[in-house]
Amino acid sequence: MFRHQKELQFEVKVDRPDPMLARQVQEVLGGQFGEMTVMMQYLFQGFNCRGEEKYKDMLMDIGTEEIGHVEMLCSLISQLLDGASPEDQAEAAKDPATAAIMGGINPQHLLVSGLGGLPTNSNGVPWNGSYIVASGNLLADMRSNLHAESQGRLQVARLYHMTKDEGVRATFRKMLARDRYHQYQWMAAISELEEKNGVVVPASFPPEAEMESQSEAYEFWNLSEGEESSDGPWATGSAPDGTGEFVYVAKPVPKGQIPNPKIPGAELHHDLDGKAVLK
Known part of the structure; x- marks a missing residue:
């Protein structure tokens, strides 16, 4: 059971609207390593977890926290879009460099979401369920989680230096701190699982x-x-x-044979056998 509270996990506020930054923030919301990915990854791992309850509980705790992070980023994007209009997009496009790099503000923020966050990356590509890993093998999954948190924190750190808005930076600092702690959590879980079963996945194939x-x-x-x-x-x-x-x-040599595949039937029209003519 999930229960929503109206308060955000941390305060989210901006000093001033910035539609261009709103587009960039979309990457850490709906990109490959964004909050939607880690939210879904941890929750599906938790939903499907079998065995020791402490791992399931850990996954559900962190996955549920990530739901809150998705809401935080939606609130941040909405505030960055406050007052945005089609005229803003036209104004942004007047700068050739801006137009070339960003193509103006994200038109979907105006046309699709009505000045709200979207389940897409910074280029408007929809979030994809294939981004998540939930294999049923705890060690393999925890390593994927560490990777996801590492890439996600890296992207937030890069975004941090793309703005001087102290309100936005304060939100990013909270996210950076939580992403750092989540890396600690996954490293601790990985170490415990490696000590139990060994470092190679799967341990059941020695x-x-x-x-x-x-x-x-x-x-x-x-x-x-x-x-x-x-x-x-x-x-x-x-x-x-x-x-x-x-x-x-230093100088490896092949250990296998040269493949010699059979020519398939002429009905496949491969043209490898010039004599084969179908009537």
Whole structure:
């Protein structure tokens, strides 16, 4: 059960309207790594979570918080659009650089949402359910969550430096702080799960089950010019799970055969067999 409260999680206010910034903020609302994505990702992981209740509870806690963040950003966009009009868009387009980069303010804010936030990114591309990861494997999902929070916080930090509006910046600072804490949460959960089951996903398919392919798990193949990639713990030393030692292969050679596929039937009209004529 969800219950909406009228108060926002944190205060949202702007010093002055800025339709151009409203368009940019759309990215952290409805973009690939925006608040809509993490909201849906955590909630679907929580809805489908089986097993230890503490992980489900954690997912639902953070996912529900992200619903509040979506509402905060909608409020921020609405305030940035206060008083916007078609004339504002025409005015913005007078600056050639602005017109080239931004194409003026987002016309959908005028035509579609009536000066409100949209489930789209900064270019008006609709939010997509394929952005979310909910695999049913807790470690795989938690790593995806850390990635999502890392990318989302990065984008908010970039937005922070694109405005001098102290009211907007105050909202961004709250979001940056919460995104930092969420990274701490996912890192803690990842560490706990790795300690329980190991660092490789899925733990239920152990290295020894790979049988004759064991060596392929520890070789670093140098497949680009130069050998600078040899200088790192990914190329030398022990694997994180202690099951083997890394080997740097400076000049790898193919281990497989040259494919020799059969020519398909002439009814596919592939023209690979010049003699084949269908009547």
